[in-house]
Amino acid sequence: MTTASTAHEGPAGPEEGTGAAGETPPALMTAEGLTKYFPIKGGFPFKRTVGAVKAVDGLDLVVREGESFGLVGESGCGKSTTGRLLARLLEPTAGTITYRDQDISHAGRKELAPIRSEIQMIFQDPYSSLNPRQTVGSIVGAPLEINRVNPPGGREARVRELMDTVGLNPEHYNRFPHEFSGGQRQRIGVARALALEPRLIIADEPVSALDVSIQAQVINLLRRVQREHGIAFLFIAHDLAVVRHFSQRIAVMYLGKIVEVGDRRAIYERPRHPYTHALLSAVPEAELELAEAEDPEAGADAPKERTARRERIRLEGDVPSPSDPPSGCRFRTRCWKAQDRCATEEPPLVRIEGNAEGHMTACHFPEAGTVLLE
């Protein structure tokens, strides 16, 4: 890929996020046409497949080395399924997943073994993600044990070190998960994900189950880990507030498809897709400011993008069923700009007129790129 995506229009500062020098890091994980249909069984007396939940339906994305990539969308739009597909916990129905030039779309457990240690996951539910019958020591040490990693000084020492890294008392090595709070449990999950020094961590809504007061602490921990260890993150969230100060590039997902993707500034300052606008308007002003206050670095490297009098968009109705998505553009049933063409022709995810380099939008009648700038 060629360099220089300084084609930023508007009041842009120096290029931030991916490759500060304009150099795009190589792709770490690539998904092309990724599809997952869950069969719906029904019928009497013999169960047969009567339909499919199209949880992920032809999704393309690239996570580059060391970058933090955000994946945002309402609940039920297929984010977790995407994360599980990329972690190869699920078998894709179609499409390819490439990890560092290796096609792992249908690789079995044995084939995946060498790269298992490079891709780790952090889960949403701190209660379900830790085995209640194991001590913290064995939970965090399990990845080492499974992969027969023998760090110098022994596994226990390494686990204690990891506990220290994530802000847990290493002396709690022999404690059980039920003795920890939600936030501490999530730290245990982070320590487990770090144990093998992965290159990519898929974090599926890692803070959405936590108290708001705890969320910022865990987010800051993840940011620190991401920067210090240079780990690439696929950070899944259901709103744009959390990824706002975590991800350099963000993809917005709706009903199994990516509708808009771009770097942070493009998404927050110059969103083009109506759905992105709707998601942005749902982010409370206070939360954006709070986030910045807690995160001085973000305040420094992001221009003041307080979108003071942002328009309020209330999305009508519910997300349509993924088993029978609308024809053409899937967002059209809730889109205020929808026209006849939207029902017949599916908008491709492309760099539309007026978009910066790397900013792609799937919409026939996109919003003007400057709406959110006063």
Add this chain to the structure above:
Amino acid sequence: MSSDTQVAAELVGRSPGQLMWRRFRRDRVGVVSGCVVLFFFAVGLLAPVISWLYGKDPQTRYGQIEPGLLNEFGYPVKPNGGIDGEFWFGLEPFMGRDVLTQLVYGIRTSLFIALAVTVLATLTAIVLGITAGYLGGKADFLISRFIDLLMAFPNQLFFVAFLPIVATLFVDPREETPTYVRVVSIIVVLWVLGWMTLGRILRGATLALREREFVEAAKVSGASPWRIIRKELLPNVVSPMLVQATYMLPNFVTTAAALSFLGVGLVEPTPDWGRMFAIGAEVYRADLTYMFFPGVAMVVFVVAFNLLGDSVRDAFDPKTNR
């Protein structure tokens, strides 16, 4: 120094098993019924010692050897079934054997059979239930239909009909069936029809656990299915397993007793709890006392075991406290 050890204890933390044990210890009914159950097991285990201390054995026909114990109709001369300082629980009519040692050895036989069946049924339930739950798909379908099929069997009828057949698998029907063959066939028949309830419970529990994120975390790290079953699933099904096993065991005791009562279980001369009821039913008009001790022992045993099962369940799951 004591504060040091206290700090150390705090840092070690309490496992869910330890917490369960603490809750159980606070449950008075549970502790008492647990002691009763232990008492029965001790009696079974120590039957020879009891017999030796007491100076009688279950085979000697005291009533026939010593004159003056049984009358001309074969019933004990003394009132209350012949209870006295020598024969504490009385004498068996006709045969004239000692009831106490008969009962003690009968409990020993019954508990041995029930324990063996419980262990086998639990192992079968673990293997088939967890396989069905974890693998899902075809394996689950086959195992679940197999469970349905076995559950549809009319148990008692099956036992009565098949016990003799099972025995002939081991020996020629024209020969005398050795005791161990009878014991083995009772165990096999009870086992084959005894594991399904627990199997279903474990299948359901595994199905739910399989979706838990800690199993996915193990998979993401590359854990083998065997490791996931051993380290992630099994420790989490210990509670339903223990609870169900405590309900299962007294059930097997009473079923085995029923088989002996119906005449397809153990035969003379093996002392057997259930057969004492058969004898008691024959003689109850003339000698009601004979039935008393085996009957009371059986009721106490079954009630204590079921109360223990309830307490174990409550201790494992404090939310379901009555």
